[in-house]
Amino acid sequence: MERLSALGEEPALITAAERELTAVLLNSAVLTARWSAAEVSRLANRILEREPATSEQVHTPLPLVVIGLVAADSVRGISSWLAMEQQTRRQGGTVADALVNVQQAMVLSARGRVSQAREYAERAVRLxxxxxQEAGVVSTLALTRVALDLQDPVLIERILDGPGRRRSSSLALTATLQFAKAAQDAGNGRWTSALETLLACGRQLEASGWRNPVLFAWRPWAAELHRRVGDPGAAGALxxxxxxxxxxxxxxxxxxxxLRVKARLIGGDQGVxxxxxxxxxxxxxxxxxxxARTLLLLGRQLRSGGEAAAVLQEAGALAAACGVPWLVERIRAADGSGASAARPEAALTRTERTVASLVGRGLTNQEAAAELGVSSRAVEKHLTSSYRKLGVSGRRELIELLPRMDS
Structure with a gap:
C-alpha cells in the first residue's frame, strides 16, 4: 500500500510496464480493501483508458483491472472495451483467448447475467x-462463481472433481473451492458442515488480510447458515x-x-x-x-397488495434476464403464478417424481440408482432438473416440499 501511495494521485501509465506495476499494486488494495471502491474504480479506469484493446500480450494488466472493477461494482464501462478486444483478435486456443473469456465471464457475473457468463466461463475452462499454469486458476474462479449463482449441484460437483483437484498455492482458488464445498453440503442439508467450511475459509482470508466484501462474501452466507442451525446471535454478529x-x-x-442479510434476520417492519x-x-x-433477490424478499414481506405484486413482477423480469431458473421459480411461487405455486409436482416428469420420492425415503443417489436400475449420474441429473423446476436449492428443500407434492 505504501508503494502504491508513493506513486501519487496520478501515477504514470504511459508504458505497459507502468500500467502493469500499477495494476499489481492496485490489486493489493482491492484484496485488502485498504482503498475505497471509488478510489479503486477511478484508478482502474485510468489504466483501462491507456491499455490498447488490440493487445496480444498475455501478461497485460487487464485481468487485474477487471478484478478491481468487479470488486468496485463498476463494470458498466468495461463491457464495450472487452467487446472491442474480442472483435479485434482472432479466436483460437491461446492463453490470451482463455483470459479474454475469463474477463467476459467475470464482468457478466458482476452484472448478474449468469447464463451468459456460464458460456464464457465454460469456454475459458476448456482452453x-x-x-x-497461466489461465487455470482464474477460469476456475469464474466458473465456480457461475455455479454458485446458479445453485447448480451438478456443475459444483464437476468443478470439485475436476479443476478443484489440481494442486495450487492460490488462496483465491482455495477459498472459492471452499465456497463450492459449502454449497454442496448445504444443498444436501448438511448445514453444520457447510457452516464450518465457511468459517474456516473466513478465518484463512482474514489471516491473510483479504477483507474485500465483494470478492469474498462469506459472512452473509455464514450468517444465513447460523440462522438455519438455530444460532441467531452469531448470525446477527456476522x-x-x-x-x-x-x-x-x-x-x-x-x-x-x-442490508438484505440484516433485514432477513430482523424481520418485521424494521426488516421491511x-x-x-x-x-x-x-x-x-x-x-x-x-x-432481484432483494425484491423477492421484499415482495414476500409485503405479502399482498399492489406494491407486492409490482415488486415481484420486477423481480421476475430481472431473474429471467439473468438466466437463473431457481430464482424465477421462487418468484413465481411467491406471487402465486406458475405451476409450482399451486401444484409443485406438476412440472416434474414421472421419473423425476419417482426419484424425489426415493430421496424422501432417505435413499442416497447410489441406492436410488440401484432401485431404478440406472446410473448415479442419471439420478443426479433428475434431481438437478427437479431442483430447477421446483425452485429449491437442494436435497433438503426438496424433501421439505414432498408433503405438498403428495397432498
Missing amino acids: AEVHW AEEELLRAKEWGAPVALGRA RLLRESVDVLRASADELEL
Whole structure:
C-alpha cells in the first residue's frame, strides 16, 4: 500500500510496464480493501483508458483491472472495451483467448447475467486445460462463481472433481473451492458442515488480510447458515460485521447485500425498511441478480397488495434476464403464478417424481440408482432438473416440499 501511495494521485501509465506495476499494486488494495471502491474504480479506469484493446500480450494488466472493477461494482464501462478486444483478435486456443473469456465471464457475473457468463466461463475452462499454469486458476474462479449463482449441484460437483483437484498455492482458488464445498453440503442439508467450511475459509482470508466484501462474501452466507442451525446471535454478529465492511468499502452490491442479510434476520417492519433501503442501494449497482433477490424478499414481506405484486413482477423480469431458473421459480411461487405455486409436482416428469420420492425415503443417489436400475449420474441429473423446476436449492428443500407434492 505504501508503494502504491508513493506513486501519487496520478501515477504514470504511459508504458505497459507502468500500467502493469500499477495494476499489481492496485490489486493489493482491492484484496485488502485498504482503498475505497471509488478510489479503486477511478484508478482502474485510468489504466483501462491507456491499455490498447488490440493487445496480444498475455501478461497485460487487464485481468487485474477487471478484478478491481468487479470488486468496485463498476463494470458498466468495461463491457464495450472487452467487446472491442474480442472483435479485434482472432479466436483460437491461446492463453490470451482463455483470459479474454475469463474477463467476459467475470464482468457478466458482476452484472448478474449468469447464463451468459456460464458460456464464457465454460469456454475459458476448456482452453485452460492446456494452459493451466497461466489461465487455470482464474477460469476456475469464474466458473465456480457461475455455479454458485446458479445453485447448480451438478456443475459444483464437476468443478470439485475436476479443476478443484489440481494442486495450487492460490488462496483465491482455495477459498472459492471452499465456497463450492459449502454449497454442496448445504444443498444436501448438511448445514453444520457447510457452516464450518465457511468459517474456516473466513478465518484463512482474514489471516491473510483479504477483507474485500465483494470478492469474498462469506459472512452473509455464514450468517444465513447460523440462522438455519438455530444460532441467531452469531448470525446477527456476522451480519453487523458485514454491514460495517460494506460501508467502508462502498460498493453498492456489497452494501445492498449486507442490508438484505440484516433485514432477513430482523424481520418485521424494521426488516421491511432495511429491504427498501437495500433496493434503493442496489438500483445503483450493476448486479441485477442481487437486486432481484432483494425484491423477492421484499415482495414476500409485503405479502399482498399492489406494491407486492409490482415488486415481484420486477423481480421476475430481472431473474429471467439473468438466466437463473431457481430464482424465477421462487418468484413465481411467491406471487402465486406458475405451476409450482399451486401444484409443485406438476412440472416434474414421472421419473423425476419417482426419484424425489426415493430421496424422501432417505435413499442416497447410489441406492436410488440401484432401485431404478440406472446410473448415479442419471439420478443426479433428475434431481438437478427437479431442483430447477421446483425452485429449491437442494436435497433438503426438496424433501421439505414432498408433503405438498403428495397432498
